[in-house]
Amino acid sequence: MALVGILGAGLSGVVMGIQLKRLGIDDFVVYEKQSDVGGTWLRNTYPGLHCDIPSHIYCYSFEPNPDFSMVFSGHSEIQAYIRSCAEKYGIADHIRLNTTVDRASWQPHDTCWELELAEGERLRHRFVVSATGGLTEPHYPTLDGFDSFEGLVWHAGSWRHDVELAGRRVAVVGSAAAAVQVVPEVAKDAAEVFVYSRTPNWVRPRRNRFYTDEEKAELATDEGWHRARRQQYRDSMLWQRAFEKKTDAIEELRAEVMDQMRAAISDPDTIAALTPSFEPGCKRILVSDDYYPALALDHVTLVPHGVTALTPSGVVSADGTEVDVDVVIFCTGYKLGGRADGGPALEIYGRDGLDLRTAFGRVPESFRGVAIPGFPNWFTVAGVNGSPGHAPVFMTAEVATNYIGRWIHHLLARDANTVEARRDATHEWAEATQAELQEMSWAGDCGGWYRDRNGRILPFFPGSWTRFRREMRELHLDAFEVH
Numbered sequence: 265m266a267l268v269g270i271l272g273a274g275l276s277g278v279v280m281g282i283q284l285k286r287l288g289i290d291d292f293v294v295y296e297k298q299s300d301v302g303g304t305w306l307r308n309t310y311p312g313l314h315c316d317i318p319s320h321i322y323c324y325s326f327e328p329n330p331d332f333s334m335v336f337s338g339h340s341e342i343q344a345y346i347r348s349c350a351e352k353y354g355i356a357d358h359i360r361l362n363t364t365v366d367r368a369s370w371q372p373h374d375t376c377w378e379l380e381l382a383e384g385e386r387l388r389h390r391f392v393v394s395a396t397g398g399l400t401e402p403h404y405p406t407l408d409g410f411d412s413f414e415g416l417v418w419h420a421g422s423w424r425h426d427v428e429l430a431g432r433r434v435a436v437v438g439s440a441a442a443a444v445q446v447v448p449e450v451a452k453d454a455a456e457v458f459v460y461s462r463t464p465n466w467v468r469p470r471r472n473r474f475y476t477d478e479e480k481a482e483l484a485t486d487e488g489w490h491r492a493r494r495q496q497y498r499d500s501m502l503w504q505r506a507f508e509k510k511t512d513a514i515e516e517l518r519a520e521v522m523d524q525m526r527a528a529i530s531d532p533d534t535i536a537a538l539t540p541s542f543e544p545g546c547k548r549i550l551v552s553d554d555y556y557p558a559l560a561l562d563h564v565t566l567v568p569h570g571v572t573a574l575t576p577s578g579v580v581s582a583d584g585t586e587v588d589v590d591v592v593i594f595c596t597g598y599k600l601g602g603r604a605d606g607g608p609a610l611e612i613y614g615r616d617g618l619d620l621r622t623a624f625g626r627v628p629e630s631f632r633g634v635a636i637p638g639f640p641n642w643f644t645v646a647g648v649n650g651s652p653g654h655a656p657v658f659m660t661a662e663v664a665t666n667y668i669g670r671w672i673h674h675l676l677a678r679d680a681n682t683v684e685a686r687r688d689a690t691h692e693w694a695e696a697t698q699a700e701l702q703e704m705s706w707a708g709d710c711g712g713w714y715r716d717r718n719g720r721i722l723p724f725f726p727g728s729w730t731r732f733r734r735e736m737r738e739l740h741l742d743a744f745e746v747h
Contacts, residue, residue: 265376265387265388265389266291266292266293266387267289267291267389267390267391267672268284268289268291268292268293268389268390268391268392268672269292269293269295269377269379269387269389269391269393270292270293270294270392270393270395271295271365271392271394271609271610272295272296272303272394272395272396272397273294273295273296273298273301273302273303273350273355273359273361274301274302274304274305274306274346274395274397275302275303275305275346275657275658275661276303276395276397276646276661276664276665277294277296277301277303277395277645278294278301278346278349278350278353278355279324279349279658279661279662279665280294280393280395280645280661280665280668280669281294281350281353281355281358282324282353282355282665283665283666283668283669284669284672285353285354285355286669287669287670287672287673289669289672289673289676292358293358293359293387293389294358294359294360295359295360295363295364295379295381296359296360296361296362296363297362297363297364297365298361298362299361299362300343300361301343301346301347301350301356301359302342302343302346302347303346303397304397305339305342305343305346306343307421308339308420308421308423309339309340309423309425310420310421310423310442310445310446310449311423311445311446311449312445312446312448312449313338313339313442313445314334314336314337314338314339314472315336315337315342316336316441316470316550316551317336317500318335318336318492318496319332319334319335319341319475320332320483320489320492320493320496321492321493321496321497321500321656321658321659322337322342322656322658323345323658324349324662325493325659325662327349327352328483328493329345330480330481330483330484330489331480332345332475333474333475334472334473334474334475335471335472335474335475336470336472363381363382364381364382365379365380365381365382365610366380366381366382366610367379367380367610367611368380368392368610368611368613368642369612369613369617370613370614370615370639370640370642371388372615374388375390375640375641375681375682376388376389376390376641377389377390377391377392377641377642379392390641391641391642391643391672392641392642392643393643393644393645393665393668394609394642394643394644394645394647395644395645395661395665396609396610401421401598401599402419402420402421402422402594402596402598402599403419403596403598403599404419404594404596405437405571405594405596407571407572407573407574408572408573408574408580409574409575409576409580410574412575412576413574413575413576413577413578414576415577415589415590415591415592416590416591416592417574417591417592417593417594418594419593419594419595419596420438420442420443420446420593420595421442421598427591428453429450429454429591430453430454430455431454431455432454432455432589432590432591433454433455433457433458433587433588433589433590433591434454434457434458434589434590434591434592434593435457435458435460435571435578435579435587435589435591435592435593436450436457436458436459436460436593437460437571437579437593437594437595437596438460438461438462438594438595438596438597439459439460439461439462439463439464439465440465440548440550440595441550442595442597443459443461443555444465444467444552444555445552445555446593446595447459447555447558447559447564448552448554448555448557448558450593451558451561451563451564454563454591456563456564456589457558457561457563457564457565458564458565458567458587458589459559459564459565459566459567460567460569460570460571460579460581461537461538461566461567461569462569462570462571462582463540463547463710463711464537464538464539464540464568465540465547465548465549465550466517466518466521466540466544466547466549466550467521467525467550467551467552467555467556468517468520468521468549468551468552469520469524469551469552469553470551470552471553472553497729500654500655501654501728502516502517503545503653503654504652504653504654504728506543506544506545506549506705507545507653507654507704507705507706507724508704508705509543509545509704509705514543514544514545514705517549518543518544521544522539524556525538525539525556527556528556528557528559529556529560534559534560534566537566537568538556538559538566540710541710542708542709542710543705543708544705545704545705545706545708546705546706546708546709546710546712547710547711547712547714548712567581567585567587569581569582569583569585570582574592577589579592597713612639612642614636614638614642615638615639615640618638618639620636620639623636623638624648627691628648628716628720628722629648629690629694630644630647630648630649630650630685630690630694631685631686631689631690631693631694631740631743631744632649632650632667632693632725632735632736632740633645633646633647633648633649633650633651633664633725634647634664634667634668635683635684635685635690635744636685637684637685637686637690638684638687639684640682640683640684641682641683641684643668643671645661645664645665645668646660646661646664648694648722648723649694649697649698649701649721649722649723649724649726650664650725651723651724651725652724652725652727652728652729652732653706653723653724653725654728654729655728655729655732659729660729660732663729663732663733663736664736666736667736667739670739671683671739674739678746680747681747682745682746682747683745683746684744684745685743685744685745686744686745689740689742689743689744690743693743697725697726698720698721700726701721701724701726702719702721704721704726706721706724707719707721
């Protein structure tokens with residue numbers, strides 16, 4: 265029985281292993297259902313896919329990478345970087361690839377977790393860390409006639425690289441993060457493109473470009489890298505200020521987007537259709553240099569409606585218009601839990617057989633995004649309210665995994681068996697967090713997946729990354745039961 269089981273070999277699972285090794289804990293296994301490390305950066309390969317964060321900050325703080333080719337890296341470079349870190353820090357030897365964990369159940373008499381793999385094998389670990397992420401299982405909308413369409417259909421998250429789009433009429437359904445990257449690439453090849461935008465989003469310019477050799481040389485030095493990192497963090501605070509509903513930040517973001525839009529598009533009706541009705545920050549702020557220019561191309565048509573149905577030959581929009589197409593590409597997000605049914609990536613049963621889905625169905629709460637009452641010795645990376653909205657996930661994952669690693673080390677030093685977040689402490693922290701979040705931009709009337717059916721904002725920590733890191737320096741011993 266290995267001491268720790270880590271679920272997922274994306275950037276969070278890899279850094280969890282690194283943190284354990286730093287603490288002298290080498291007895292762990294990382295379970296990864298895909299054929300390589302990288303998580304979402306391995307799973308998603310659609311054309312145009314780049315990170316939204318400059319490369320010099322979209323990496324581990326202890327492993328800067330001056331070899332990224334562009335200011336905003338592409339998916340293959342990021343995945344290769346994660347793999348290189350897994351190899352350099354000795355994590356690769358701990359990873360079981362092509363291994364799916366279907367079920368985890370707490371064994372009270374043995375004070376451990378039992379994991380059941382898809383092929384039936386059962387393994388036990390004293391501690392489990394969930395680093396499964398959520399951008400893996402594509403979400404398709406429920407549409408009339410979905411199965412009747414006789415052309416090709418796929419989701420951006422499962423890209424068909426074997427299909428040539430040249431000469432084809434293509435419908436792209438959606439207008440969020442994947443769509444603003446996919447549309448310009450599809451427009452390079454397709455004969456006609458129809459972009460179905462039910463709800464427009466705020467799209468900032470990415471200003472992507474290749475690094476010069478001089479810049480790479482500067483970033484290869486400690487001072488050059490730290491200088492760039494500090495500057496980018498200061499720049500990211502504009503987003504945080506917008507999330508805090510600061511008028512000047514909102515207006516700056518609005519002006520930046522509208523200037524870019526008007527530079528590419530002159531038609532007033534198209535500009536009106538692309539201008540969101542909500543303030544920047546309510547939904548995810550997107551980045552792209554070529555989305556608006558692509559929409560201005562003669563063979564690209566913006567349809568400012570959602571899709572209600574597919575027919576054997578095409579797409580029907582909410583205004584009743586039908587368009588014949590050869591290919592339909594859905595850019596409609598992901599099932600948040602990581603499963604095809606939208607639930608958690610695996611079945612999880614804690615103390616007294618409590619199902620995590622049932623627990624979260626009542627009140628989705630965790631203590632600082634890392635621990636859940638009723639689930640002893642179970643930790644999550646960037647769980648409920650465990651991620652600052654403006655910070656790169658690399659930075660969030662480092663802080664969270666450092667905290668989890670120190671808790672495991674603390675228990676081993678005390679020769680204790682279990683740790684569990686106290687329900688009262690978790691509820692108190694969650695309520696205080698929700699009170700802050702309800703005053704932020706995410707509470708606006710813009711829909712989206714940030715809020716549950718009761719209006720609770722689930723993904724984000726309300727403060728800055730600096731505050732998040734500061735508050736995670738202590739272990740909050742009073743908030744846990746240790747036995």
